Structure formats: C-alpha cells, structure tokens
Amino acid sequence: MSAPTDTDRDIERDIERAAPSRSLAPIVVAVTSGSPADAAGVRAGDEIVRINGDVPRDIIEWQMATDEAELELDVIRGGLDLAFSIEKREGEPLGVDVSSAVFDRVRTCDNHCEFCFIYQLPKGMRRSLYLKDDDYRLSFLYGNFTTLTRFTEADLERVITERLSPLHVSIHATDPDIRSQMLKNPRGAMSLRWLRALLDHGITVRGQIVVCPGVNDGAVLADTMAGILDRYPELDSVAVVPLGISKFNGEAAMRFHTIAEAQAVVDIVDDWQDVFQATLGKRMVYAADEYYLMAQRPFPPAERYDGFPMHEDGIGMARTFEAEFHGRTDEATGVRRGFFAAVDAPPNPAAYTGLRSASACSADGAGTQATTISLRPRRTAPIGVLTGELGAPVIAPLIESLGREDVRVITVRNDFFGGNTGVTGLMTGEDLARVLADEPHGHRYLLPDVCLSDEGRFLDGITVDELPRAVEIIETDGIALRSALETGSDVASTRSRTENP
Numbered sequence: 001m002s003a004p005t006d007t008d009r010d011i012e013r014d015i016e017r018a019a020p021s022r023s024l025a026p027i028v029v030a031v032t033s034g035s036p037a038d039a040a041g042v043r044a045g046d047e048i049v050r051i052n053g054d055v056p057r058d059i060i061e062w063q064m065a066t067d068e069a070e071l072e073l074d075v076i077r078g079g080l081d082l083a084f085s086i087e088k089r090e091g092e093p094l095g096v097d098v099s100s101a102v103f104d105r106v107r108t109c110d111n112h113c114e115f116c117f118i119y120q121l122p123k124g125m126r127r128s129l130y131l132k133d134d135d136y137r138l139s140f141l142y143g144n145f146t147t148l149t150r151f152t153e154a155d156l157e158r159v160i161t162e163r164l165s166p167l168h169v170s171i172h173a174t175d176p177d178i179r180s181q182m183l184k185n186p187r188g189a190m191s192l193r194w195l196r197a198l199l200d201h202g203i204t205v206r207g208q209i210v211v212c213p214g215v216n217d218g219a220v221l222a223d224t225m226a227g228i229l230d231r232y233p234e235l236d237s238v239a240v241v242p243l244g245i246s247k248f249n250g251e252a253a254m255r256f257h258t259i260a261e262a263q264a265v266v267d268i269v270d271d272w273q274d275v276f277q278a279t280l281g282k283r284m285v286y287a288a289d290e291y292y293l294m295a296q297r298p299f300p301p302a303e304r305y306d307g308f309p310m311h312e313d314g315i316g317m318a319r320t321f322e323a324e325f326h327g328r329t330d331e332a333t334g335v336r337r338g339f340f341a342a343v344d345a346p347p348n349p350a351a352y353t354g355l356r357s358a359s360a361c362s363a364d365g366a367g368t369q370a371t372t373i374s375l376r377p378r379r380t381a382p383i384g385v386l387t388g389e390l391g392a393p394v395i396a397p398l399i400e401s402l403g404r405e406d407v408r409v410i411t412v413r414n415d416f417f418g419g420n421t422g423v424t425g426l427m428t429g430e431d432l433a434r435v436l437a438d439e440p441h442g443h444r445y446l447l448p449d450v451c452l453s454d455e456g457r458f459l460d461g462i463t464v465d466e467l468p469r470a471v472e473i474i475e476t477d478g479i480a481l482r483s484a485l486e487t488g489s490d491v492a493s494t495r496s497r498t499e500n501p
C-alpha cells in the first residue's frame, strides 16, 4: 500500500466515526396502527431497553424476543422509565419498527483492501457511507459480504444455533498468502477455516471473488477455482466480480481490466463452470454482467444462470431484465439494492425494511410515500429512460426492439465517482442534475429506484426534489419499465415532484 496522504487520513477518520461508539438501545421509529404495541401505548421515540428482562443485541434477537406471546417491555420515554405488559398471539408481529438492525456496535472490518471502494469515496459524504462493516449479522440480514477475519467461536455457535443462513463470504483467493495480501490482514490467511466450519454445519454460504487484474486474476483465479472445488464444494454459488475504481483511487496497483483481461476472466469462469457441472452437478461460479460488457461478449443464455442465485450481486441481471421487459415472466427476479446494501442500510434509521409495514406511521411522517405532481407531463409526452453507462447497453436494445420513436435512453455518465463506476445503482443526484438540465421540459423521465436510499436520497445526499426536471421513480426491473412505457405517467409514477418551470 502506498504512503497515506492527507486525504487517506481524512477518510480513515471518517471510517472510524462511521461506526457508533457505544451500544444503542432500539428506538421505536414507527408503530403500526392497531397493533399490540399501539394498543399498549408504545410510541415512536420510545427507547426499548429490555424485553422480558433481556437486552436485545440486534434485530435478529429482537425478532425472536417479540415473537413471544407475553412481553414485558422496559422503556425510556423523555427520561422517564416506563414498563409495558403486552399479551398477543405467539408469532403475531408486535407492530414496531426500530431504529437499526444492530443495537450493539456493528462489527467493523480490520482489513485494508487496496480495492476497497470505501477508501475511494470522496471526503465529506454522510458518515454512514464510510462504515466498513464485517459483521456476519449484516451478511445474514442484508447479503453484505464478510471476510470472516473477525469471526469467533461464539459467532459460529450463534450462527449454528439460530440457523443464520444463508451467509455471504468474500473469498477473493483460496491461497492463504494471496488472500492475506489482498485483505492486508494476516488473519486473512486463516479465516477461511470458518467457511469450512460453516459448511460443515450445513449453513448455506454464497461466495464472492473480487478480481483485481494482476493480483488474483489469471492463474490465481484458476487456482482459486480449484481450491473451491477441493475445499469448499458445498458452497451454494460464487460470484466473480470486477473491482470498482473511482477517480479517488489512490492505489497505483488497482486499475481497470483491459478487454483481454476481462475476456480471460470470462473464459476461466466458463471453463470452470463445466468442471463444476461435471463433478458437482452445478455450475457454482458466475461472472458479473459487467464482465461480459467489458469483454465485449454476449451475456450467457438465461438457463446458464441456474435460477439466478446471485442476482442481487449483479449476476444475470441483464438476462432477467430482458425476460421481464419482453413479458416472458410475470414476476421480477429481485432487485439489487446496490451500494446501499453494503454501506448505508445498517445505521440508517429507516433502513430495516424487513419489518416495516405499509401502514406504519413514522415519527416525523417521513414514512409516507408522497405523490406530488402538479405540473405533470402529458401521458403521451416523449420518454427518457435514465440509466448508468453500464445499464445503457442492456436497456438500449430493449427500447429499440419496441420501434418507438418517443422513447429514448439517456445515459448518465458518472462524473461524481469517475473511474469505472458505470452501474446504475451508483448514479448520483449531481450527475443526474447535470444531464437533466440539458433535457427538454414536458418530457417524462423514468428513474430506477436502485440509485436511491429509502429516504429518496442519492449517494451524494441530493434528493429527487432537487433535480431540475420531474422524474418518475420506477422499480429497477424490466416489468416496471415496460409498465411505465405502456401505461402513461399517472399510472407508472410512484413518486414525483413539481417541475420547475
């Protein structure tokens, strides 16, 4: 790793500040109307310090505790200690949304990977974005990848006892020396022993290999494939993804793939799929869609993704989007939560969506999905579909296949992050504002929701309301796009704003 600069030190400070410094009791952010909690008098803002005498460490323990039929809640409200006795049916939801998924400290990672995207963020973004978590609980809850370098015997026991499955593990290389070098952590050499232990106990594990050209591609990648076959054949699946590089990257050894390097990765994955299929009866490894774009190769046919087990990691999204768009399926395969899944969700008060209910009312009213359209484009107005540089080659042929002259793809270059950050989930408000300012008034602009947090903010903190044109936010799948194109703005729109004249 090169010598730290002032910017590196600023980022390190931000990373340290991103993790809460103390354990936090769950704070109620919303109470479902008519729920047991509502009937008992629990209110938004209450701090739940104990449930049946125990202090829950995270939302997993919270869920198990609140499934009980009889609950004693110790609560602090405005400095006063209160107690609530609640009787309900066993398993009936309590009707409370709480402030985060982890109440004790999120376990942060002690690795210093040169390819880490958090080190490549600009200074001054909101603190939660700098959180380097390496917490198996967030792996279970959100699909975040953990390196297991901070995993312990007690963690293993809990995972097995509570069946926290599936988990998601960063492998990168099965060679201990190369893995520890990539993680910049000597424990990286040995921590895959926990992967073996998890598999021994029947935990489903999905793996990930972030490929850095010149580091773990080529012969190292092939060796990792052999290592997986030899030592971890019970893995559910393994995603092979390219490293992300932003313009703030300070590591000279980290660079883009050349076309030939991307093609070599695709070839290795293809070859090893055949080996895994022949020996294990499943293909096991899948290359990210980005690789096929970089390699200038067609995406594999849908059947080669075996049900898209790693769709949320960008594996096979082009094929599912295509099938959804052309109406070959009635159900979206699932949405990649994008960057927020990794760094924004845990400390975000509204982020634990798993327990949120549509009727929940939030403390500040922010839970309401307002639809405010007072200057709406005509139903028949021309349509611009906003997407990132890597989304455009996927979506453009689909739009062209419609033969409609009123629909166009608007590619949003990512100047905010620069580098190879062309995925749609990384689109920022700043870049969208720049592009939309040059687009005509009165047109419809469709924006996929994958680039927005639950509160409607882009990664750079800008809100949809601050864009210079009204946008219609649609879900990030082919069904939603087709529906928005077919049905017109008033039906397709899920959220919009008054357009600045």
Ligand code: SF4
Pocket: 109, 110, 111, 112, 113, 115, 116, 117, 118, 132, 133, 134, 147, 183
């Ligand atoms: S393990 Fe993940 S969060 Fe930690 S330094 Fe590496 S890439 Fe960053």
